Amino acid sequence: MKSNRDYTLPLLVNILHPTDFSESSRTAFHHALRAALIAKSGFTLLHVANGDEGEVMDFPGVREALERWGILPKGSPRSAIPISVKKVIAHPSAPVDAVLHYMERHPVDLIVLATQFNEGRVAWLSHSAATPIAREAGQMILLIPEGDPGFVSAEDGSVSLKNILIPIAESPAPQPAVEAAARLVARLNCPSGTFTLLHVGEPDAMPEVRLPEVSGWEWKTATRTRRCGARNR
Numbered sequence: 001m002k003s004n005r006d007y008t009l010p011l012l013v014n015i016l017h018p019t020d021f022s023e024s025s026r027t028a029f030h031h032a033l034r035a036a037l038i039a040k041s042g043f044t045l046l047h048v049a050n051g052d053e054g055e056v057m058d059f060p061g062v063r064e065a066l067e068r069w070g071i072l073p074k075g076s077p078r079s080a081i082p083i084s085v086k087k088v089i090a091h092p093s094a095p096v097d098a099v100l101h102y103m104e105r106h107p108v109d110l111i112v113l114a115t116q117f118n119e120g121r122v123a124w125l126s127h128s129a130a131t132p133i134a135r136e137a138g139q140m141i142l143l144i145p146e147g148d149p150g151f152v153s154a155e156d157g158s159v160s161l162k163n164i165l166i167p168i169a170e171s172p173a174p175q176p177a178v179e180a181a182a183r184l185v186a187r188l189n190c191p192s193g194t195f196t197l198l199h200v201g202e203p204d205a206m207p208e209v210r211l212p213e214v215s216g217w218e219w220k221t222a223t224r225t226r227r228c229g230a231r232n233r
Helices: 022-037 051-056 060-070 095-105 127-136 175-188
Strands: 016-017 042-048 086-091 108-117 140-145 163-167 191-198 217-224 228-230
Touching: 016 022, 016 095, 022 042, 022 060, 022 108, 022 228, 042 095, 086 095, 095 127, 095 140, 140 175, 163 175, 175 191
Parallel strands: 016 042, 016 108, 042 086, 108 140, 163 191, 191 217
Antiparallel strands: 217 228
16 A cells, blocks of 8 residues: 655664774664754764773764765864754673663654674674573664664765665554655655565565655565575465
8 A cells, every 4th residue: 555645854862872882883873863853853872881981982983974074164162963862881791681661761763873793892783692681671663783884974964875674563563664664765865775575475465555655766575484495466
């Protein structure tokens, strides 16, 4: 079913980026910052301290990134940053607990998190942290794999995005993810590409969703059995 709702309207109010200050986290930082700029949302960077008081100085610089991207002129004051930015140092604890505890006290609409196979300083980036955060947070999560530059340039903030894969099932409800993907593309002004809805199970068990009309973009579906093979439509 097609939907003609306006997907250029903002969806996100608060974006959370947990970071361990590694290179993988810096890539995720650029994606979180670009999303916050597009949505004009609040932007929070969260780090678990290990006792080093100088760690706060390791936070990636929002102002420096905006100057590099040409959004702010060189030497701009901190007050010139066009979004609300918070940098939070959490007390030493498990990364998963730190994220969930923060979300209990502060509303979050999107978490942007890097993942890698080897653990970072406080295991932000290990799959042992990313997987339970994704399962327990109850919010949309954008995961940036280690070694993948993603779709936001660190140098100039430009966006290159042509294919979006959306896994869907009966639970959680897939419609919010479908609409979030459509809004993302519309707000990023990506001219053309393909959305693919992926369902693991029998084709006739794929949940029905409303497919937003996004100029220049097409929708496809694919099903995959638990054993092997995929079918495309």
